[in-house]
Amino acid sequence: MIGEEEISEVIDTLRSDWITTGPKVKRFEEDFAQFVHAPDALAVSSGTAALHLSLLALGIGAGDAVITTPMTFCSAVHVIEHVGATPIFSDVEPDTLNLDPNGLRRQIEKTEKDLGLRVKAIMPVHLYGHPCDRDAILRIAAEYHLAVIEDAAHSLPATYKGHLIGSLSSTESVTVLSCFSFYATKNLTTAEGGMLTGHKALLDQARRWSLHGMNRDAWKRYGANGSWFYDVDCPGYKYNMTDIQAALGLHQLKKLTRFHARRTAIVRKYQAAFGVREELQVPSERSDVQHAWHLYVLRLNLDRMRITRDRFIEEMRARNIGCSVHFIPVHLLRYYRERYGFKPEQFPIALREYQRMISLPLSARMTDQDVDDVIHAVTNILEEHSSARSARPTDVVSA
Numbered sequence: 001m002i003g004e005e006e007i008s009e010v011i012d013t014l015r016s017d018w019i020t021t022g023p024k025v026k027r028f029e030e031d032f033a034q035f036v037h038a039p040d041a042l043a044v045s046s047g048t049a050a051l052h053l054s055l056l057a058l059g060i061g062a063g064d065a066v067i068t069t070p071m072t073f074c075s076a077v078h079v080i081e082h083v084g085a086t087p088i089f090s091d092v093e094p095d096t097l098n099l100d101p102n103g104l105r106r107q108i109e110k111t112e113k114d115l116g117l118r119v120k121a122i123m124p125v126h127l128y129g130h131p132c133d134r135d136a137i138l139r140i141a142a143e144y145h146l147a148v149i150e151d152a153a154h155s156l157p158a159t160y161k162g163h164l165i166g167s168l169s170s171t172e173s174v175t176v177l178s179c180f181s182f183y184a185t186k187n188l189t190t191a192e193g194g195m196l197t198g199h200k201a202l203l204d205q206a207r208r209w210s211l212h213g214m215n216r217d218a219w220k221r222y223g224a225n226g227s228w229f230y231d232v233d234c235p236g237y238k239y240n241m242t243d244i245q246a247a248l249g250l251h252q253l254k255k256l257t258r259f260h261a262r263r264t265a266i267v268r269k270y271q272a273a274f275g276v277r278e279e280l281q282v283p284s285e286r287s288d289v290q291h292a293w294h295l296y297v298l299r300l301n302l303d304r305m306r307i308t309r310d311r312f313i314e315e316m317r318a319r320n321i322g323c324s325v326h327f328i329p330v331h332l333l334r335y336y337r338e339r340y341g342f343k344p345e346q347f348p349i350a351l352r353e354y355q356r357m358i359s360l361p362l363s364a365r366m367t368d369q370d371v372d373d374v375i376h377a378v379t380n381i382l383e384e385h386s387s388a389r390s391a392r393p394t395d396v397v398s399a
């Protein structure tokens with residue numbers, strides 16, 4: 001969904017005197033903060049960088065623990081390792097697959113008592129674009145004096161109880177940072193990129209960590225009033241966004257509402273076609289949220305069909321439809337398995353749902369014909385491989 005506007009803006013940047021972090025990044029930060037109603041925004045090189053910077057800005061490190069979900073992308077857990085803290089998984093809710101607030105208190109207390117670690121933050125993800133049970137998680141965070149780092153990589157634009165993810169209410173007694181990703185497949189893209197939103201004081205810390213620990217904006221150093229002098233407060237990273245990336249983001253942001261409307265229309269078609277099949281469990285949307293519909297994840301009722309999830313994906317591929325799985329639970333990945341000795345059954349809901357999930361194609365670029373092709377392929381596979389009682393008699397005969 002890169003249009004002529006994005007292309008012209010990138011060319012304009014290339015012809016200008018500034019290609020790295022400069023005026024377009026600043027404008028993109030301002031526009032983005034205004035869009036999600038955030039107090040402040042920091043543009044960075046990736047969503048992963050935003051998550052890493054959140055931990056650094058909060059001063060989380062060795063001896064600390066962060067509670068998170070196994071049903072997420074591995075980089076969201078890697079950053080906890082990067083700062084020397086310990087990731088503690090807590091299982092997910094069966095319906096949304098978001099971090100289940102019900103398991104959190106026990107996990108926090110166990111971590112502090114049995115492992116002797118200080119729990120410092122909860123890191124939920126708004127999985128697939130469906131906001132987590134934010135109030136319940138914030139209530140627990142307040143109770144234990146923890147920060148909340150929201151992985152908002154999927155949830156642009158999503159709302160929880162009428163508020164956009166990324167906006168913060170001044171009544172919140174908990175420190176909240178929100179981390180967005182603009183990777184190529186995300187709802188808004190800058191090819192690679194991310195945004196961190198939150199209150200200004202913390203973002204100032206994050207800004208320092210994002211550019212070598214230097215105590216002033218590098219691009220201002222080169223301006224008319226610039227000076228050669230800087231000092232360094234910490235061994236910072238190189239996580240700044242470039243004006244070339246921001247050039248894309250400025251126009252993608254203007255189109256985001258239109259992209260979201262198209263994604264939602266595609267999802268309505270999927271829901272109508274698949275919601276009636278007893279072999280399938282379609283995604284749900286709670287009444288108090290607006291789903292960003294980053295991913296459309298079906299769950300297969302495997303007892304109603306004669307094939308496995310993996311075979312289902314192969315059958316889709318044979319019909320020229322690419323599908324994926326989001327995500328392989330992080331506790332199943334070798335590094336984490338070996339480092340922490342996780343057993344697959346340790347997080348039973350994440351494990352069970354992983355084994356029956358499949359992400360269908362979903363993009364604002366899909367045509368109605370593309371959507372029909374996906375629906376046709378799924379329906380066709382079910383007709384060939386269903387074992388549901390309502391399967392058509394012809395299936396029984398051919399079996």
Ligand SMILES: *Cc1c(COP(=O)(O)O)cnc(C)c1O
Nearest residue numbers: 046047048073076153181182183
């Ligand atoms: C994409 C993604 C990230 C990482 O974002 P990058 O911009 O690729 O670094 C983090 N968490 C989740 C859930 C994601 O899907």
